Amino acid sequence: MKKKELISGAIILLVVAALAGFLLAQVYALTLPRIEEQKRLETESLYRALFPEAAKFEPDKIGDLQATAVFDQSGQKIGLVVEKRVTGYGGEMLLAVGVSPEGSISGVKILQHNETPGLGAKVAREGFLKQFQHLKYNEVYLKNTAPEGKIDAISGATISSRAVTDGVRKVLESLRTR
Amino acid sequence: MLNQLNPGLIFLSAFLVNNILLIKFIALCSFFGLSSSFSASLGMGLAVVFVMVMSSSVSWAVYHFLLVPLHLEYLRTTTFILTIASLVQFEEIIIRKKAPALYRALGIYLPLITTNCAILAAAFLGIDYQFNFLQNVVYSLGVSGGYCLAILLFAGLRERVSSAPVPSSFQGVPIAFITASLMSLAFLGFKGLFKL
Amino acid sequence: MKKLVNWQSFTAGFWKENPILTLMLGLCPLLAISGSVTDSIGMGAAFTFVLVGSNVIISAIRRLVPNQVRIPVFIIIIAAFVTITDYFLAAFIPGLKKNLGVFLPLIVVNCIVLGRAEAFASRNNVVNSLLDGLGMGAGFTIVIVLMAAIREALGNGTLGPLRLFGPHYNPFLIMILPPGAFLVLGFLIALKNSLSERGKKC
Numbered sequence: 001m002k003k004k005e006l007i008s009g010a011i012i013l014l015v016v017a018a019l020a021g022f023l024l025a026q027v028y029a030l031t032l033p034r035i036e037e038q039k040r041l042e043t044e045s046l047y048r049a050l051f052p053e054a055a056k057f058e059p060d061k062i063g064d065l066q067a068t069a070v071f072d073q074s075g076q077k078i079g080l081v082v083e084k085r086v087t088g089y090g091g092e093m094l095l096a097v098g099v100s101p102e103g104s105i106s107g108v109k110i111l112q113h114n115e116t117p118g119l120g121a122k123v124a125r126e127g128f129l130k131q132f133q134h135l136k137y138n139e140v141y142l143k144n145t146a147p148e149g150k151i152d153a154i155s156g157a158t159i160s161s162r163a164v165t166d167g168v169r170k171v172l173e174s175l176r177t178r
Numbered sequence: 179m180l181n182q183l184n185p186g187l188i189f190l191s192a193f194l195v196n197n198i199l200l201i202k203f204i205a206l207c208s209f210f211g212l213s214s215s216f217s218a219s220l221g222m223g224l225a226v227v228f229v230m231v232m233s234s235s236v237s238w239a240v241y242h243f244l245l246v247p248l249h250l251e252y253l254r255t256t257t258f259i260l261t262i263a264s265l266v267q268f269e270e271i272i273i274r275k276k277a278p279a280l281y282r283a284l285g286i287y288l289p290l291i292t293t294n295c296a297i298l299a300a301a302f303l304g305i306d307y308q309f310n311f312l313q314n315v316v317y318s319l320g321v322s323g324g325y326c327l328a329i330l331l332f333a334g335l336r337e338r339v340s341s342a343p344v345p346s347s348f349q350g351v352p353i354a355f356i357t358a359s360l361m362s363l364a365f366l367g368f369k370g371l372f373k374l
Numbered sequence: 375m376k377k378l379v380n381w382q383s384f385t386a387g388f389w390k391e392n393p394i395l396t397l398m399l400g401l402c403p404l405l406a407i408s409g410s411v412t413d414s415i416g417m418g419a420a421f422t423f424v425l426v427g428s429n430v431i432i433s434a435i436r437r438l439v440p441n442q443v444r445i446p447v448f449i450i451i452i453a454a455f456v457t458i459t460d461y462f463l464a465a466f467i468p469g470l471k472k473n474l475g476v477f478l479p480l481i482v483v484n485c486i487v488l489g490r491a492e493a494f495a496s497r498n499n500v501v502n503s504l505l506d507g508l509g510m511g512a513g514f515t516i517v518i519v520l521m522a523a524i525r526e527a528l529g530n531g532t533l534g535p536l537r538l539f540g541p542h543y544n545p546f547l548i549m550i551l552p553p554g555a556f557l558v559l560g561f562l563i564a565l566k567n568s569l570s571e572r573g574k575k576c
Contacts, residue, residue, distance in 0.1 A: 005440050006442070008440055009440040009441075009443040010443070012438060012439055012440065012443060012447065013443045013447060013450075016447050016450050020256065020450050020451065020453070021253065024256070024457050024458070025252070027252075027461050028252040031464065031465035034465035035464050035465045035468075038464070038465065038468045089369070116369070116551075117529075117530075117551065118530070118547045118550065201552055203405040203406040203552065203555070204402055206402055206404075206405065207401050207402065252457060254457075254479075255456055255457050256453035256454065256457065259449055259482050259483065260449060263449060293484075293485055294483070295480050295484075297483075298479070298480060299476050299480060302476050302479060303476060306476070345564075346567075347564045347568035348560075348564045348567075352561065352563045352564035354560070355556045355557070355563065356557060358556040358560075359553040359554070359555075359556035359557040362553040362556055363548070365552075366551060366552065366553065
């Protein structure tokens with residue numbers, strides 16, 4: 001009797017596993033196009049946040065920097081988006097810096113960070129990031145650290161603010177030297 | 179990201195800075211259910227180290243050598259949990275044969291490890307952080323070590339608290355949570371420990 | 375003979391056997407997600423879906439599954455529902471999936487889901503298992519949303535999309551950090567204990 005139970009048990013297990021596997025494969029196939037679409041939408045909305053007239057994007061390698069060239073509706077190149085990893089207070093941060101063809105900053109966005117909510121995390125807000133727009137590279141410093149520095153750090157979050165500022169400046173520097 | 183650091187930092191990050199219990203909040207059932215006894219906590223902690231390192235490694239291998247080549251990534255959840263459940267069964271048999279005293283000490287906690295969130299979480303995170311095999315091993319050591327540390331510290335604290343005058347509605351679980359809150363606060367201090 | 379539709383199966387999950395406050399199960403996602411009200415509602419919904427779905431299926435096949443293989447069978451069914459939820463969220467509400475992070479797949483090992491499968495769904499009919507799933511799911515959701523409301527209101531000054539205390543509110547920062555979660559839960563359980571004068575452990 002025990003052997004019979006074991007066999008019927010194994011059969012049920014296999015049947016359940018097969019059904020589950022089949023069901024999951026269907027769900028995966030069903031949702032895959034939508035998921036890809038979501039990813040595309042997310043990247044596009046990021047680029048549009050940095051360049052409002054953005055319509056097309058193409059990867060562009062500049063020296064050893066991985067960047068994305070951004071084009072408007074008429075096919076004209078309106079800028080470059082460079083992603084940069086920096087070390088913040090709570091760990092790594094991923095920045096996206098939009099640079100116009102003339103070399104000025106069109107915008108900065110924080111894609112990922114691990115900063116303290118309510119303190120360091122405030123660097124991800126528009127209030128702080130807005131300061132970077134249109135700055136020249138020698139102005140991308142915290143106010144008290146360089147004569148032309150124009151960035152106000154977030155009070156209580158100097159390390160996070162400095163990390164972002166230094167990261168943006170390094171992007172500009174590497175683009176200049178190419 | 180994390181996978182570009184040297185193994186020592188990966189370990190420290192998992193052990194302290196992102197302690198699985200006190201900062202990431204994973205595996206709390208076992209935390210509160212067990213830690214009233216120091217010896218049970220020690221047993222559970224060691225069992226977790228053993229199970230986690232093995233299951234993280236096996237899950238990593240299954241994912242990278244089986245699921246990815248066959249484009250079956252969506253079976254990740256199912257295969258990982260089944261791997262863990264099987265490994266725990268397997269280990270239960272081995273421990274019962276080789277170390278019967280330990281087996282008796284762990285009691286119900288050994289099979290319970292299957293539902294220990296930390297084991298599954300470590301397997302998942304090892305994939306998400308894109309570690310190679312060696313980094314994954316170091317990571318699982320750090321995570322399980324951090325679990326051990328937190329659970330032992332907590333057990334010690336709870337034994338002290340149990341002999342203190344606590345208002346009746348707070349007795350038992352609630353005061354345990356408040357203790358955990360203070361411990362968590364202390365561990366938050368590790369956040370700026372080093373520039374990762 | 376057990377009742378066909380036992381409404382108590384539904385109500386038990388709210389208070390008397392509230393999975394979190396009384397049974398002390400399923401804590402993992404609770405502390406991590408309860409920093410945000412919107413995330414908590416999402417988590418509660420996902421959790422209830424998995425719980426109800428697995429309860430129903432397990433109850434439906436309960437007579438067919440021999441004893442030794444029941445745990446692996448339950449696990450496969452629960453894992454399947456979790457994976458379905460995972461991919462649906464990725465496709466339709468990716469923001470929620472990103473915020474839930476690793477806690478979404480962790481529903482698989484959530485004590486509540488496995489516990490109900492074992493303790494209830496495998497021994498009761500489909501309708502009652504459905505009700506039990508709904509009740510437990512509701513109980514879980516209520517607690518996590520309540521915690522989130524407290525933590526988010528105090529720690530961030532917001533409640534979902536609403537700003538509560540105006541722009542000059544200096545938030546009680548600790549509330550949205552890990553220690554605050556432990557604190558709020560400790561107090562909630564103490565409150566429940568004093569209201570019902572008993573407390574149980576998992």
